[in-house]
Amino acid sequence: xxxxxxxxxxxxxxxxxxxxxxxxxxxxxxxxxxxxxxxxxxxxxxxxxxxxxxxxxxxxxxxxxxxxxxxxxxxxxxxxxxxxxxxxxxxxxxxxxxxxxxxxxxxxxxxxxxxxxxxxxxxxxxxxxxxxxxxxxxxxxxxxxxxxxxxxxxxxxxxxxxxxxxxxx
Numbered sequence: 001x002x003x004x005x006x007x008x009x010x011x012x013x014x015x016x017x018x019x020x021x022x023x024x025x026x027x028x029x030x031x032x033x034x035x036x037x038x039x040x041x042x043x044x045x046x047x048x049x050x051x052x053x054x055x056x057x058x059x060x061x062x063x064x065x066x067x068x069x070x071x072x073x074x075x076x077x078x079x080x081x082x083x084x085x086x087x088x089x090x091x092x093x094x095x096x097x098x099x100x101x102x103x104x105x106x107x108x109x110x111x112x113x114x115x116x117x118x119x120x121x122x123x124x125x126x127x128x129x130x131x132x133x134x135x136x137x138x139x140x141x142x143x144x145x146x147x148x149x150x151x152x153x154x155x156x157x158x159x160x161x162x163x164x165x166x167x168x169x
Contacts, residue, residue, distance in 0.1 A: 002102070003102040003105070003152065004100065007100075007102065007105065007124070007127075009095050009131070011093075011097065014132065014135065015052065015090050015093075017137050017139070017154070017155075017156050018048060018086075018135060018136075019046075019083070019086060019087075020154040020155075021051065021139050021142050021146075021154055021156070022045055022048065022079075022082055022083060022086055022142075023079070023154075024146055024151060024152065024153070024154050025041060025042075025045055025079065025082075025142065025145075025146070025151075026149065026151055027078060027079045029041055029149055030042025030045070030075075030076055032145070032149065034144070034145060034148050041142070041145050042075060042076045042082075043074075043075070044075065044138060044141060044142060044145070045142060046072055046073065046075070046076055046085070047072075047081055047138060048052075048086075048104060048135055048138045048139060049071045049072075049082055049083075049085045049086035049089060050085070051089075051131055051134055051135035052086070052089040052090045052091060052093040052131075052135070053070075053089040053092065053093070054093070054130070054131040054134070055093050055096075055127055055131040055132060055135075056089070056092045056093040056095075056096040058109055058123055058126040058127040058130070058131055059093075059096040059097065059100045059127055060099070061094040061109075062108065062109055062110065062123075063109060063110040063111065063112060064109075064110075064111050064112070065112050065113065065114065066111065066112065066113040066118075067112075067113050067114040068131075072085070075119065083125070088127060104123060105122070105123055105124045105141065106122050106123070106124065107122065107123050108120050108122060108123075109121060109122065109126045110124045113133070121128075122123045139156070140147060140156075140164065143156060
């Protein structure tokens with residue numbers, strides 16, 4: 001395997017599984033929260049739908065200026081809207097992966113708001129930790145939301161109490 005294959009070897013699988021979790025979310029429960037300090041399910045789902053865009057930004061550019069960055073909507077209209085946004089962000093991410101030069105993986109990536117720099121880290125860290133792992137983390141939260149709502153939880157790794165299927169890709 002070359003470096004690019006190693007970097008992105010699990011990406012398609014994680015995106016596919018994430019989409020299956022988003023598909024399972026009951027549209028009539030988008031406003032539901034498991035706790036007062038928790039995000040509403042629809043807001044968390046929207047955040048997850050935009051994390052592939054974060055990955056794309058980490059790979060395709062060397063910084064993100066919050067002062068002029070695109071903003072996701074504050075709420076969802078429908079499940080179709082959610083999945084359309086996720087799919088669009090995934091398509092842009094896949095384009096960025098196809099064009100990505102692995103020689104730039106250690107290049108510094110900066111998040112700023114105009115002149116104020118929040119943080120500078122290597123691209124690999126922004127892609128892997130702040131974007132891909134971040135998506136997986138929030139996907140896990142959404143699975144917990146499903147369990148608490150007694151909605152069948154999709155297979156993520158191996159099986160769930162609802163789906164006894166062995167999936168190992």
